[in-house]
Amino acid sequence: QKEVEQDPGPLSVPEGAIVSLNCTYSNSAFQYFMWYRQYSRKGPELLMYTYSSGNKEDGRFTAQVDKSSKYISLFIRDSQPSDSATYLCAMKGNSGYALNFGKGTSLLVTP
Amino acid sequence: GAVVSQHPSRVICKSGTSVKIECRSLDFQATTMFWYRQFPKQSLMLMATSNEGSKATYEQGVEKDKFLINHASLTLSTLTVTSAHPEDSSFYICSGGWGNTEAFFGQGTRLTVV
Numbered sequence: 001q002k003e004v005e006q007d008p009g010p011l012s013v014p015e016g017a018i019v020s021l022n023c024t025y026s027n028s029a030f031q032y033f034m035w036y037r038q039y040s041r042k043g044p045e046l047l048m049y050t051y052s053s054g055n056k057e058d059g060r061f062t063a064q065v066d067k068s069s070k071y072i073s074l075f076i077r078d079s080q081p082s083d084s085a086t087y088l089c090a091m092k093g094n095s096g097y098a099l100n101f102g103k104g105t106s107l108l109v110t111p
Numbered sequence: 112g113a114v115v116s117q118h119p120s121r122v123i124c125k126s127g128t129s130v131k132i133e134c135r136s137l138d139f140q141a142t143t144m145f146w147y148r149q150f151p152k153q154s155l156m157l158m159a160t161s162n163e164g165s166k167a168t169y170e171q172g173v174e175k176d177k178f179l180i181n182h183a184s185l186t187l188s189t190l191t192v193t194s195a196h197p198e199d200s201s202f203y204i205c206s207g208g209w210g211n212t213e214a215f216f217g218q219g220t221r222l223t224v225v
Contacts, residue, residue: 008152036216043117043204043216044155088154090214098145099206099214103154 003027006089006102015111019076023089023102026070030091030100033065035074038086038104047087048074079109113139115207117217124195124224132190132220134205140185141207145214146178149202158203161188195224 006023013019021035032051036044048063050056050072056063064073072091076083086106090099114137124130134144142163147155159180160168167180177199179191188207192199200223206214 034214041202041219041221043115043219046215098157098160101154106152 003030004089004091004100004102006105008103008105010106010108012108012110013079015079015081015109017079017109019074019079019083019107019109021074021076021087021089021105021107023072023091024070025072025091025100027093027100028067028070029093031094032092033063033072034090034099035061035063036088036090037083038088040085044088081109081111084108113137113207113215115141115205115215115217117205117220119220120218121221122223124222126196126224127194129191129193130195130222132192132203132205132222134188134190134207134217136186136207136215139207139209141188142185142209144182144188144205144207146180146188146190147204147206149204149219155204158190192222195222197224200224 004025035048037047038044050063050065053065053067060077062075086104088104089102092099116135118133144161146158148158149155158173161180161182163182163185169175182188204219205217208214
């Protein structure tokens, strides 16, 4: 079993929809959780960074962490075609900062 | 967020030649940089961890003699693919950070070996 599981999709939604992206993990040592957006043939871009259970909001994006269930989510409100990309969850423990990535979920927002 | 600049963005080389990829942290000092490889529709695979002033630590299955990593300063790490072959064609990405701060990624380098 991989330490980080993420459904690769693809996920297709109409413009304006609320998107929910999720990852589960098995290593309870993970303390820091990130969501990255990656456009085709580009490096990942950091969207959200959290380290505690609960919600963190930034504009149209909300990151949610449930450490007791080992489950994290990223919600995108009022989705736009420009949100079409691959979304990667990543997480790490306290020692060092090598990231453990999910496979990434491919999202397509149609006009 | 912090900026990591990676060059070149694309390179095509002949089989048997070597290619150098540079990764620079522009506005912070990266004591550690990471090098990843990504195949189409796959996630990032960590190749090696590069520590300034010391030898890189390679992940299992990554040939250290083929993928030479140098981290001579706090702002520059390089990855050299030696004697490249078509199977080395991939998307290579570096990242840098400090302490427990989130990792910032370069733009990636698409290597094609013909």
